[in-house]
Amino acid sequence: MKSVFQLIASVACAFALTACGSAANETKEVVIDPATQVKELVATDLTVGTGTTIAAGDSFTVRYTGWLYNSAATDGKGKQFETSPADAALSFKLGIGQVIPGWDQGIVGMKAGGTRRLTIPASLAYGPAVKYDSKGAVLIPAYSGLVFEVTLVTVTKP
Secondary structure, eight states: OHHHHHHHHHHHHHHHHHHHHHHHHOOOOOOOOGGGOOSSOEEEEEEOOOSOBOOTTOEEEEEEEEEEEOTTSGGGEEEEEEEOOTTOOEEEETTTTSSOHHHHHHSTTOBTTOEEEEEEOGGGTTTTOOEEOTTSOEEEOTTOOEEEEEEEEEEEOO
């Protein structure tokens, strides 16, 4: 009789622990603010350059500023999260994944000396990933649309 009671108690505890464990493993639903969403990549030339036209495979240098997209803000420019150093351009190679897909697609066809605004959906930016600053604070939340103003400084053909 004692062993039957112990067996029943053990099974009851196992069910209770399983139920508690499954609640802890449930994923939290992500709530996405519609004001932070961009439907598709939009590339708008602010200044058309007069230099070499960039294509996939070319190396390039840029100066840029990035903002979180906010539909209520002028030009969609919400909180600024990054800007390139004023005294230095950053170098990349186009079309090989060194930059986010929104840049790989949105910079194609620019001419050196030009400035373009890229309004980028989360799917062509960082998607579900969260980007943090050096202190651990959230820099770019998950599923954020982004806005960049990019000045193409130089283009080097392979």
